Structure formats: C-alpha cells, structure tokens
Amino acid sequence: MDLGERKKKILRAVIDQYVDTAEPVGSKSIASDVGLSVSSATIRNEMAELESMGLLEQPHTSAGRVPTPLGYRVYVNELMHQHKLSLAETDTINRALKSRMQQLDQILADAGRLTSQLTSYPAYALAAAAAGATVTRFDLILVDQNTFIIVVMLSNKTVKNKLVTLPFSVEQATLVKLSTLFNASFTNMPEEQITPSLISATERASGDTTGIVAVIAGFIIELLSSLKLQQTHLTGASNLFEYPEYRDVDKAQRLLRYLSDENELAKLPAPDGNMKITIGPENLAQELKDSSVIVARYDAGDDLQGLIGVVGPTRMDYSKVAARLSYIAQGLSHLLAGGDAQTALLTENTDTSQKKRRK
C-alpha cells in the first residue's frame, strides 16, 4: 500500500483513537493531535481520500471515520509500532509462569488465564500432540496381592500410570515376565500397529488366560489415542462484554457459543510463523466476521505443539496484544522445554530492540 507520510500518520491516528474510544473519529480531534500541524479541513480532504482507498469508512453520512478491516490490515502490516512491554508487565508474566509448572493442562489453563488478564480479551489455549507418540518404556509395580500399577513412559518424555485391581491374585514373577514381554513387543510401536492380533500373540507368548494382557494393552491403546486428542481452554470470556461492540446480547451470545465449542476453537487459523493476526472478514467462520483473532505458536516439546490466542473486536489494540501474546508464548515454550521461565524470558526480552510508544 503506497501512502503518503501524512496519510499514514492520519490513518494511524484514526486507528489509535478509535481503538481507545470505540467512537467514530472526526477530523477535528485528529487535527488537534500533536505531530500534525494542519487544519481539520485538510485532514478532512485526506480522510476522504483514505475512504476512497477503502481504508476508512463512515458509519453514516455525517459521522466521523472508522477503520475498515483493510485499514486495520494496513496498520498491522506497515504502520504498527512495536509495543514495548513495561518491566512491571514482564514481571507479572514471569512470576505467573514461574509459579507453577505442573501438568500440561494446568499450564494451559494458567496460560490462558494469564493471557486473558493481560489483554482483557478472551483467550484460548490449545495443545495438540503430533500423532505418532509411542511407548518407550514399560514397568509394572506390584502393590499388593491383587493390585498393581502400570507405569508407561512415552516418546514425548511424559510418564503415565494406572492402578489396576484384579479379581484374583498375581505374583511378582508374573509381572516381571509380563513387563519384559511388553517392553519387547509394545515399545516404539505407533498406535495403529497395536492390533488385536499383536495382543493375542502376546497373550499366547505369556501363557496368560486371565486377561491381564488385554487390560494392559487396553490401557496403552487408550493412552496413545487420548494423546492425539487436543486439549483446549477458553478463559476470560466475560471480558467480551467490556467492549461496546458486544453489548448486543445476541452477537455476544453467538460469539461466546462459538468460542465455547472446542472443535471450533481447534479450527481457528494457525500461524505459519510465530504469530498470525486475522482481521474481521478474513476469518472463515461466520461468527468471527467482525472479530479479530491473534494467535501465537509455542513449542511444547518433542511431539507437542500449541497455540495460544486472543479473540476480540476488530477494533483491537493489535500492537499491545501481539506483544504480550508473543512474550507469553515464548515463556511457555521455555517453560515446557524445562527451562526456567524467568531468566530465559528476561534475556529474550532485553535483546529485542523495540521503539518506545506513547500511551
């Protein structure tokens, strides 16, 4: 988009102000903005041109101008200042991320909550395992006469377990035998290769008639298939109502309902690189046609890949949200890679050169 310097300034001013106030912005208030020492009439002329270029529009003949999706797009691609996170902000994020490093789903929920708090938009977090996790190791622990624990280590370095109670008693020796057998036949084996025939072969090899082998194999299958399932978390949905564009209950409800659907969330646009901004009608889903989505990718270790995103009105503070989201995503990646969030992030942050920005 080839814009004169003044047009750029005006477009930016319009968007900045509109993001702030949600009111159409008139030529006068732009004219009084420092940095532009021309009269409102001049601004009007420029704005009329910006409108004919499709970057601004008027809600009605005698109102101020409002950015179009295309206007936002130009802003995001060319005009957006790098928003600089304050020390207080990075501090909050670091502390929140550091405070607990627990189960993946817990981390996800926390990250979502954090993002939502920091952006005041609803946030979603999503983790999906790349298919193809396998069992790498296998142990059976005898607890008492008829109880034992299955402990399974997976190729993505997570460990899962299950407590099994049998209606009959087992011997330590049986378990040792079985665990050797399973380590031999079931490790490094993708789910689709664990067939009924493999299971019955194992049953024969072990001489098992009690069904233990089937129980254990069932657990493994369930485990591997549940890993393919993605987990999603939506937080801060009620933030939506902060924004006048969702004061219309029906609209808000439609969007909320859409966002509550895990399957839909999973279909939201994913970034090719680290971050993707999808503005209004660029969204495929009808429910999002006048909302924007900003989503960042984080790396959750070997076979896991995650997205963390924010949904809001097209009138969104793209620069601020993008900055925070990217910072959080980086933090998550480091955290899940087993690093220390705080130090990792502080380093990341300080060596990223960023321009100072007002407000």
Added chain:
Amino acid sequence: MDLGERKKKILRAVIDQYVDTAEPVGSKSIASDVGLSVSSATIRNEMAELESMGLLEQPHTSAGRVPTPLGYRVYVNELMHQHKLSLAETDTINRALKSRMQQLDQILADAGRLTSQLTSYPAYALAAAAAGATVTRFDLILVDQNTFIIVVMLSNKTVKNKLVTLPFSVEQATLVKLSTLFNASFTNMPEEQITPSLISATERASGDTTGIVAVIAGFIIELLSSLKLQQTHLTGASNLFEYPEYRDVDKAQRLLRYLSDENELAKLPAPDGNMKITIGPENLAQELKDSSVIVARYDAGDDLQGLIGVVGPTRMDYSKVAARLSYIAQGLSHLLAGGDAQTALLTENTDTSQKKRRK
C-alpha cells in the same frame, strides 16, 4: 406454610406459567387453565391474598403477578411435582456417562457439559479432596544413567508420577536404597509432618550430598498440597443468554465474571444431604441475589467429594433441573466407584416412585 388447596393450585399455576414465559401472569390466563373452574375475578382475589402473604408480587401496579423468592421456596418445598425423566433422557445421560471414564478432571468437564446441555443452564462441577491424603507407597524406576521416575501411590488410591532428570548419573542401587528409606519415613505421613528437619534427617540417613532426596521430597510435598486444591469446571455459560432476565449485558457480565472465578464457585452453597436448592436472595453472594443455584452431591470415592450444580434465573424449572441433576450425580457416583453407569442408573431410576407430570 398453610395454604388452601385452591391457593396452592393457583401458586403452582403461576409459577409454572411464569417459568415458561418469563412474563408476569394475569388472572385471566390462570382462569382459563383447566382444573380450576372459577372466574378470573375469583383468581384475582386469591392472588391478592397470595400477594399479601409474600408469595407473589406485581412488578408494577397493573401488571400480572410474578413469584417472589419466598413463593419459589414454598413451591420447591411443598408444591413441586417430581419431574419424571423420559426414557430418552435417561438414555442420553447413561450413554454420555458410559462413553468415557477417564481422568477425574475429564469426567468433571464432561459431566458439567452434559448437565449444562440437559438443563440449558450454565453448570459447574467441582471436586475437592478431603485433606489428609498421605503417601502409601513409593517406587523409583531407573530409566537411564541420569533419569528416573518417581511413582507414588496415595491413600486415596490414586497414583502419581514424575520424571526426573539429573545433571549426574545414578545407580540402580542408590535408587533401591532411597526408595526403602522413603517408604520407611514418608509413608502415612500427612503433609504438615513432612518438615525440613525430616528431610534433612533423611538426607543424612542416606548419605546423600547430591540433592536427590530434596528433589523427591519436594515432589511429595507438592503432590500432597496440590491434592487439597479443588478443581472446578464451568460449562455452558452462554446458555445464560437464553433467558430474558440476563439480556441486560451488565447483569449477565457480573454473573459470568463471578462464575468464572474458581474460588467463588468453590464457595457456593453445598448440600447437607444429596441436593440443595438456593433461591435468589438466599444466596450469600451479591452476584447471585437474583439467581438460583441447584447443587447435587456425588461421591467420588474414598477421600474425594464432589458437587455438580446449575445456575440460572430464579425463574427456573426447579423440578426438571433437580431431577436431571440428581440423576447425573447418581451416575457420577456409580461411575467413579468403578461401577457401570448404565445398569446402576437404570436400576436406581425404576425403583424411584414418581408422579407423572404434564409438559
């Protein structure tokens, strides 16, 4: 509350109709209701009395009547028909509950979703461990030179694990020694007795200078304290907007925000028996003063106790919601006790005598 038979009929009719339409109900429409062959004027007189008793009220001088919270209370306590679940309904519930029996939090989320779907109100599910869980058994599994798995079994029969990678190598023999030591000193020990001095005593006893003992002990402490944390799930929040009483965005937002706060959810009224209905102003929280909460208890095994609840306007179909909630809670209890949801529930259901109810 001592009401004449006709007053009861009228109160019930008013509530039933108001629940249906959300419009103040006038004497005329009650009069045309079958079962009462009196004129609207008579109904008016009765309604005036019900109003002076505090069971009904008029939004304004010349509108129909609306039940007061006290009116609902009388209805719930004395007048409510037992709602009979249709076979289709029990079937849906059974299938949904049966379909997957996974992790507790997964079950919770599913149960919440199911409840919300079946009642069309937002639902929450909550599980809290009674304090005082202890470790009952302890194992260490060597994976490779500097990696091992901690497997811990708890007094509530759940098993937890953690993969530990060390910056140095360990011997199988060391692990065996450590696990004996931990089994001796840390089992059956409530969290508050696991003191730094116990840990350092164990460190001395094992001759450990590497810090492994501290790592393991840290895991145990984290585990026990995380168990005390309750888990909550809120689902179907967007259902709220189905109801005209939440068309006011501010009101809806306040309530949604309140419900999204896990800490607040945990503070919601819990039943003494199996179910509790809290109507409008009976709620302590300001945000719930004009909403009602129906909550049922389910039993999640040894040390675990759960609640599943529904939040909606005071104009709520108490009888229907109560019936479904109670059925789901029973199903959950059976499921978590390891039973088969379907058979258990079908039995439960058929031997509960219930009156048939219209609509």
Added chain:
DNA sequence: GTTAGCACTCGTGCTTCGAGAGTGCTAACA
C-alpha cells in the same frame, strides 16, 4: 363465596422534534 362490570394505573411502542457532531463543498489565501 363467587362473578360481572367498570374505572384506573402503568408499561410499551410509536412518533415527533431539537440538539449536536461532523461532513462536503466553495471560495479565499499563500
């Protein structure tokens, strides 16, 4: 104790109207 009739009240939806904000256009100016 019940019913019919009637005057009365009050919320709802509609229309009207004026204020205010912001524009486009024209004409003057540098």
Added chain:
DNA sequence: TGTTAGCACTCTCGAAGCACGAGTGCTAAC
C-alpha cells in the same frame, strides 16, 4: 497547487408526548 475558513446539509440520539392494551381493585349483584 495545496491549505484554510466558513457554511449549509445530513444524520444519529435522546427526550417528550401520546395512544394502546393488559391487568388490576373495587363495588354491586347473584
């Protein structure tokens, strides 16, 4: 040629006024 001041015009928004209808309370008759 670009900028500015001025002005008529347009459109939204909120307030005020009004008619309608639903539902009541009361009274008098049954």
